[in-house]
Amino acid sequence: MFRSTVITSRFYSQVSHITTPIYYPNAKPHLGHLYSSLMSDVFHRWQLLQGNESLFTTGTDEHGLKIQLASHKNGYKTPKEFVDRLYEDFIQVDKAFGIQYTRFIRTTDPDHTENVSKLWKLCHENGYIYKGEHKGWYSVSDETFYPESKVIKDSSSPGKYLNTETNNEVVYHSENNYFFRLSQFRNKLITYIKEHPSFIYPETKKTQILNELQNNPLQDLSISRPEFRLKWGISVPGDESQKIYVWFDALCNYLTSIGGVDAILDNKSNAKLLHKTSEIQMPREWWVNTTHVIGKDIIKFHTIYWPSFLMAAGLPLPRQVVVHSHWICNGTKMSKSLGNVVDPLLMRNCYGSDAVRWFLLENSQLEEDGDFQEDKLFHLTELFASKWGNLINRCCGSKFNLHRAVQFYAAEKNPLKIHSNDTLQKDMDSLLGELEKFPDFMSEKIANFQVASALRQAWSIINEANAFMQNSKPWTRQKTEQDAIIYTCMEASRILAITCQPVIPELANKFLDRIDVMKKNRSASFAKVNMDSNYGIGSNNKGRKVPIQRVSKRHT
Numbered sequence: 001m002f003r004s005t006v007i008t009s010r011f012y013s014q015v016s017h018i019t020t021p022i023y024y025p026n027a028k029p030h031l032g033h034l035y036s037s038l039m040s041d042v043f044h045r046w047q048l049l050q051g052n053e054s055l056f057t058t059g060t061d062e063h064g065l066k067i068q069l070a071s072h073k074n075g076y077k078t079p080k081e082f083v084d085r086l087y088e089d090f091i092q093v094d095k096a097f098g099i100q101y102t103r104f105i106r107t108t109d110p111d112h113t114e115n116v117s118k119l120w121k122l123c124h125e126n127g128y129i130y131k132g133e134h135k136g137w138y139s140v141s142d143e144t145f146y147p148e149s150k151v152i153k154d155s156s157s158p159g160k161y162l163n164t165e166t167n168n169e170v171v172y173h174s175e176n177n178y179f180f181r182l183s184q185f186r187n188k189l190i191t192y193i194k195e196h197p198s199f200i201y202p203e204t205k206k207t208q209i210l211n212e213l214q215n216n217p218l219q220d221l222s223i224s225r226p227e228f229r230l231k232w233g234i235s236v237p238g239d240e241s242q243k244i245y246v247w248f249d250a251l252c253n254y255l256t257s258i259g260g261v262d263a264i265l266d267n268k269s270n271a272k273l274l275h276k277t278s279e280i281q282m283p284r285e286w287w288v289n290t291t292h293v294i295g296k297d298i299i300k301f302h303t304i305y306w307p308s309f310l311m312a313a314g315l316p317l318p319r320q321v322v323v324h325s326h327w328i329c330n331g332t333k334m335s336k337s338l339g340n341v342v343d344p345l346l347m348r349n350c351y352g353s354d355a356v357r358w359f360l361l362e363n364s365q366l367e368e369d370g371d372f373q374e375d376k377l378f379h380l381t382e383l384f385a386s387k388w389g390n391l392i393n394r395c396c397g398s399k400f401n402l403h404r405a406v407q408f409y410a411a412e413k414n415p416l417k418i419h420s421n422d423t424l425q426k427d428m429d430s431l432l433g434e435l436e437k438f439p440d441f442m443s444e445k446i447a448n449f450q451v452a453s454a455l456r457q458a459w460s461i462i463n464e465a466n467a468f469m470q471n472s473k474p475w476t477r478q479k480t481e482q483d484a485i486i487y488t489c490m491e492a493s494r495i496l497a498i499t500c501q502p503v504i505p506e507l508a509n510k511f512l513d514r515i516d517v518m519k520k521n522r523s524a525s526f527a528k529v530n531m532d533s534n535y536g537i538g539s540n541n542k543g544r545k546v547p548i549q550r551v552s553k554r555h556t
């Protein structure tokens with residue numbers, strides 16, 4: 001399921017690999033899944049726009065008891081038939097929203113199952129896995145054992161118990177399992193996190209995990225389940241009576257997707273592990289430049305369990321784990337199990353994929369839960385049409401000549417001047433100044449996964465350009481001043497559209513098409529004032545289509 005063919009890493013400092021969590025295909029994806037994928041997609045597209053090399057992997061976590069039970073409940077003959085049907089829903093959402101992954105990994109892919117066994121064997125050979133008896137409170141829904149201290153009686157159902165972390169039901173169990181010596185990693189993790197202060201991001205999440213590690217000893221972790229209870233999983237190497245715990249299996253996807261354990265250890269491409277058409281050279285370089293984007297619900301698995309598994313296997317750790325907050329609905333986390341979800345496909349059909357993409361990024365903050373409001377999404381589509389679309393329509397009106405303006409100011413490099421009006425000159429200089437700063441501002445925000453403020457800044461520039469157009473009345477002015485105004489406003493649109501391509505790939509390109517920016521002039525290096533001296537050729541011709549249509553609000 002690779003999309004590209006040969007992936008090289010010529011500039012090691014400029015390679016990056018970004019991942020989403022692999023999602024559990026036990027029900028259709030919702031807006032929360034799209035959000036994690038979108039954050040990763042924007043980061044990946046940004047790297048490509050800069051001419052850097054980037055890999056982006058996402059996928060589905062297809063083993064485990066929850067899938068086994070859901071498949072049975074939904075009347076499927078086997079869990080494989082069930083996941084074969086449901087993973088397509090995730091691909092469909094990715095396609096609908098232009099999520100441009102380089103690999104969609106499924107944990108049932110043969111290279112993955114082989115790779116999980118390898119990781120297990122390494123941890124075992126290094127003495128970090130042993131067999132023992134496991135007693136405790138188990139939640140089927142969370143596939144996790146909880147300590148006694150986190151178990152309470154369910155006040156609404158006598159005889160039932162709940163865990164205090166997720167509020168899901170727990171039952172008391174005793175069984176033989178394999179254990180991972182997690183307890184041995186507490187100090188190693190504390191040291192690593194302190195020495196690599198950006199490993200867990202944002203800062204508050206780093207502090208949370210450090211506090212947790214400093215205040216609580218780590219218990220060894222049960223990493224297998226008896227086959228009679230969990231049929232749908234990867235067998236423990238050398239012991240068919242046990243299946244590997246779903247988190248050990250799932251987390252390993254991040255290694256599989258760029259070549260697997262052996263390839264990373266040897267730092268050689270391992271064609272055998274990969275799909276035949278693709279090859280990743282120097283996989284270790286990609287691995288150490290890997291960023292995991294995750295929701296805060298799975299922070300423990302990615303910042304405690306996963307680094308410990310890697311250390312146990314003698315593998316290096318990824319660069320960073322970026323933890324985002326949740327989209328909530330009716331006061332609680334939007335989740336498949338609760339069903340309190342917003343269907344991304346429905347929103348796309350009503351408002352378009354790019355509007356949803358921009359909306360999710362502009363209305364979210366890494367550290368605060370977000371509330372989805374359809375009214376706001378609709379309002380955004382109005383802004384695209386009435387502010388950005390309208391600015392382009394006006395400058396591309398038949399009274400003006402954008403190409404002439406581009407030639408005069410970009411090609412011939414004449415100074416942009418409005419004579420005898422200091423206020424307008426100031427407005428123009430301010431707009432050009434904002435434009436010069438915008439791409440770097442966006443770059444910094446994308447690197448910090450805080451795109452909202454950059455998108456708000458884009459609106460501020462569009463508003464400034466609209467006000468400048470209105471106040472300067474280009475239709476009343478002589479040619480060179482008229483051209484200076486039209487040119488400045490369309491430089492705003494051009495630079496913003498190039499820079500915002502990773503966020504609104506379709507719409508940005510429609511805007512660029514409308515002002516006849518050549519395809520080869522849409523990379524990051526062109527996002528500078530006066531950088532393109534050859535656009536706008538047919539933009540003021542009569543009969544050109546508007547780049548964006550208004551949409552109606554959905555009746556709810």
Ligand SMILES: Nc1ncnc2c1ncn2[C@@H]1O[C@H](COP(=O)(O)OP(=O)(O)OP(=O)(O)O)[C@@H](O)[C@H]1O
Nearest residue numbers: 023024032033036294295326327333334335336337
């Ligand atoms: N409400 C949400 N807001 C933001 N991200 C979410 C949300 N729900 C899921 N995600 C993303 O999906 C990941 C979890 O995937 P999962 O398939 O377990 O979703 P889920 O809806 O929580 O499922 P379930 O209800 O079955 O536990 C999160 O870590 C996050 O990346």
